[in-house]
Amino acid sequence: MLKLEGIAGFVAVAESGSISEAARRLQLSKSVVSERLADLEKTLNATLLHRTTRKISLTEDGGAFLERAKRIMCEVAEAKADMAERRGSLIGPLRISAPVTFGRMHLGPAIYSFLEKYPKLELTLDLNDRRVDAAADGYDAVVRHGPLEDSRLVAWHLAPSRRMLVASPEYLARNGTPGSIEDLKNHRGVFYTNRGLSDWRFISDDGPITVRTSAALRVNNGDVMRDSVLAGLGIALLPTFITGAEIQKGDLAVIDIGMEAPEESIYVAHPEGRRASAKLKEFAACLQTAIGTPPYWDAWNNQEN
Incomplete structure (x- = not known):
């Protein structure tokens, strides 16, 4: 036996x-x-x-x-x-995968208070921008940003993710501020490679529009994208969870071309067919509370409105 x-x-x-x-x-x-x-x-x-x-x-x-x-x-x-x-206690392992930049910037405080509240939990947090297979790779859940592309996952919505064109004031002073799609084509871009994109996509009254321009940098990390834009390298279309603080301080300027990028989501998802444990539900609830409605990183925009 x-x-x-x-x-x-x-x-x-x-x-x-x-x-x-x-x-x-x-x-x-x-x-x-x-x-x-x-x-x-x-x-x-x-x-x-x-x-x-x-x-x-x-x-x-x-x-x-x-x-x-x-x-x-x-x-x-x-x-x-x-x-x-069943006895009212949350214990044991909990394995979560999350994107590097979002995890570094926003999961920390929520996770620290979560683990302080439930000291018998054993959390493993794997920060990786690779699109893991939650079930095959042994994760209880994944935190993700973008469209929910895997139909085998069941998701809890955490927050909307707004993406905005941003550049440093110095870059715009040197190169001018684009006010239209045509203006944007004359600027250099910083692009995120993990989705295989080297262009920008927007929603207009006539439907989706794709804008292609020369690339100053292609990189697979949001921190590096933001830092390169702060350094004046070009323009990037970035989520406000990465750029909110810099926009609020005036270190980055939002570029208005009369249309917006499609809104995406930040979510926690677990494999379909696997029961969501009480500790996973509590983990998702703690993240929802920590992020708030609307998300705290969009405070600058809420104040303006």
């Missing part, structure tokens, strides 16, 4: 590459971890690990079993958390 402690030991050794390190993580002796591994291999009738004096590596069978073993341990952790939630 498969024993959970043997599976847990195998996962710990496979992830750390060392029985000593696995024993430290599990707070067990090395001999106990070794015995549990031997018992697991005997039960499975398979060699899971290559052991030498210098290193431990997975066999082909070990690699195949590892993903299943991780899922088993995840299910056990979720079952324990579910029982705790």
